[in-house]
Amino acid sequence: MKFSIRHELKGRMRIHLPVKKLTFREADTFEYYLKCFDEVRKVKVYERTADAVVFYDCDRVRMINIIRRFSFDNINVPERVFESSGRELSAKYLDKLTTTIILHYGKRLVLPASVRRVWIVIKTIRYVWRGLKTLKNNRLQVELLDAIAITAAILTGDFRTASSVMFLLKIGDILEEWTHKSSIDDLARQMSLNIDKVWLLTDSGEELRDSSEVAEGNQVIVRMGNMIPFDGEVLCGEAMVNQASMTGESTAVHKNPGMSVFAGTVVEEGEITIEVTQTEGCGRFDKIVKMIEETEKLKSSLESKAERLADRLVPYTLLGSGLTWLFSQNVAKAMSVLMVDYSCALKMAMPISVLSAIREATENDITVKGGKFLEAVADADTIVLDKTGTLTKAKPTVVNVISFNNESEDELLRQAACLEEHFPHSVARAVVDAANEKGLLHEELHTEVEYIVAHGIASMINDERAVIGSWHFVMEDENVMIPKGKKKLFNNLPDEYSHLYFAKNGELAACILIEDPMREEVSTVVEKLRNQGFEHIVMMTGDSERTAKKIAAEAGITEYYAEVLPEDKAGYVEKAKAEGRKVIMVGDGINDSPALSASDAGIAISDGAEIARQIADITISSSNLESLVTLREISTLLMKRIRFNYRTIVGFNTALIILGVFGVLPPAVSAMLHNGSTLALGLNSMTKLLPEKTEE
Secondary structure, eight states: OEEEEEETTTTEEEEOOOOOSOHHHHHHHHHHHHSSEEEEEEEEEEETTEEEEEEEEOOOOHHHHHHHHHGGGOOOOOHHHHHHHHHHHHHHHHHHHHHHHHHHHHHHHSSSSHHHHHHHHHHHHHHHHHHHHHHGOOOOOHHHHHHHHHHHHHTTOOOOHHHHHHHHHHHHHHHHHHHHHHHHHHHHHHOOOOOOOOEEEEEEEEEEEEEOOTTOOEEEOOOOOOOOEEEEEEEEEEEEEHHHHOOOOOSSSSEEETEEEEEEEEEEEEEEEEEEESSSSSSSHHHHHHHHHOSSSOOOHHHHHHHHHHHHHHHHHHHHHHHHHHHHHHHHHHHHHHTTTTHHHHHHHHHHHHHHHHHHHHHEEEESHHHHHHHHHHHEEEEEEEIIIIIBBBBOEEEEEESSSSOOOHHHHHHHHHHTTTSSHHHHHHHHHHHHHHHOOOOOOOSOOOOEEEEEEEEETEEEEEEEEEEEIIIIISOOOTTOOOHHHHHOOOOTSSEEEEEEEEEEEEEEEEEOOOTTTTHOOOOOHHHTOEEEEEEEEESHHHHHHHHHHTOOOOEEEEEHHHHHHHHHHHHHTTTTTEEEEEOSSSSHHHHHHSSEEEEETTOOOOOHHOOOSEOTTOTTHHHHHHHHHHHHHHHHHHHHHHHHHHHHHHHHHHHHHHHHOHHHHHHHHHHHHHHEEEEETTTTOOOOOOOO
16 A cells, blocks of 8 residues: 655654545554554554554564555454444544534624524523423432523523533533543443454364354354353353353353353353354444443442532532522622532542543553442552462463373373363463474363363363362372372472373373463562552462462562462452451452452453453453553552542632622633633543653
8 A cells, every 4th residue: 555654753653545534444444454463562543634653663664564565455354343443432522522612602703692692592491401300300410500500691691601601511511421431432442352262163073263254153162261252042051151241240140051142251160052143243342331331330439429429519509599699689699609519520520530540541451440440459458469370471381291101291291282272271371382382283082171260170081080280189189199100200390390280090190390480570560569558469379389489589579378279369358358458359360260359459461361351340461560550550640630629629619609609700700710620620630640651
């Protein structure tokens, strides 16, 4: 594709495509294409000007060649990209805002005063009706104050004030709705389905296929801990399915043959085969948006407190206005009180602050499912960290396979990979990857597999019971024996690696040595978290005491627990909460799910198990644990902003009311200052909390 370069810096390029403007779909297509390349760090496409700004980490010639190869006709974009795009939404509200401003000031220049007055009276009917409707709920709300203030202005002949009040109210409504909608859409976009591979049931057995290859009528197998990729009907098997992302239900639902399942829900227990009834374009994004809009999770306690206070203050504002008129017999003074209320500002600034913080978190690869979880992170004094996949790199590798039954290491690795390939765990992926690197084909050798959470896997291979997993599961629960003459070999297993035990027919067959190095940034992040006010930084792991002690020392963590089970993690969280502590839990596996649920805010690593991400209240990028520091900073700054807004609104509006009562400020000025301050606070609440980072 031909294009021109408008501006260029090192690692940054602004280009122009050879058209006047792009459609929303074309802009999304071009952005999707560029984001598919690892070299592209960030991209922003402007559909109105057909421009794009690209930040890249590669040679300039390479970037130019990537853009040149682009063609709208050759790009296959998943429908979910268009379905969840916020581009059209932003354009819609920008047009609405611009049109409102132009019409307001344009009418003053074009229409005669008499026509403008008629128009103002007609518009007043809408606000009066909105105010009267609130009385149906037997509650006095800010809409009634607005209606009375506007009506009073018209009755006293102050049409300019009435017009200005209605204009500022409309601008406030547009800005609040825009921020609310875009923030919710950003959150829903992060929660939307994004599954690349599925287990497809074919005539020749199970095959791992790209999700894009699946069509309606195909049969897909979903096992414990995995996300259901498509809407469908259960053909066989039974499972407990977590449907919180779709229905908001807090408990898992039992599914058996004949029942429907939804894309994006997660199998907590069991295994099912489903017949696909809908693939893409099934409206999942819209369902998530609806669920988020209906839930109370978005509101922090401070936000809810502000809204309740706002409603409670409305009757007092009405009373103050009435008393002012009663004692002064001055309509202007009474109107000055009416023109000022706390409710409008409180109800606008607080939600915008929370939703803007959620959006900012999203921009930092942090998905937050509600304002109350940001508040929980800000207030937390205890953080519990899982080891594997959280403090470690989540990319463990197989260092060696030690045979205990005289079978070759490659054959044992092949059999282990056959069992492990079905399950969502970083160690399981390491075994499968090691087999693939050696070219070891591992067709289905086993019968139905059973996954024991936080322990391992059991199945039958060639009529032999095969188990693979932790020491506790294999050696203690399964009572596996060490073959004769192999005791010395077993005792000399190297300590620096994690051990994965594979046994058949009650005897140890192999020990797979796993290397899972700690993330380079862990010690720095732990120190920063401590400086941010965390009094208790705790590490928990199912590994041995020896391994746990080594990792904790390297990380700078003094409190750690080894050889823990899922219930132990959840138990610690519950105990800490009972002691009055605010606890957040960070994990990535199925075994972390109970603790994630029990904590004040559960944080999942994005590369972890689907069920952990579904249950968690917050999901962070797995690329760098600095996201935890960023999350704490955003949360703390949000709480400071909410408290600042609260103090400013109460203080400023109280001053306006006092000045109005004493006749210092006329109604028009009171309205202008009140609405202007409300908008200013709203706009300030939309600004980013973190200082801007300059692009290198």
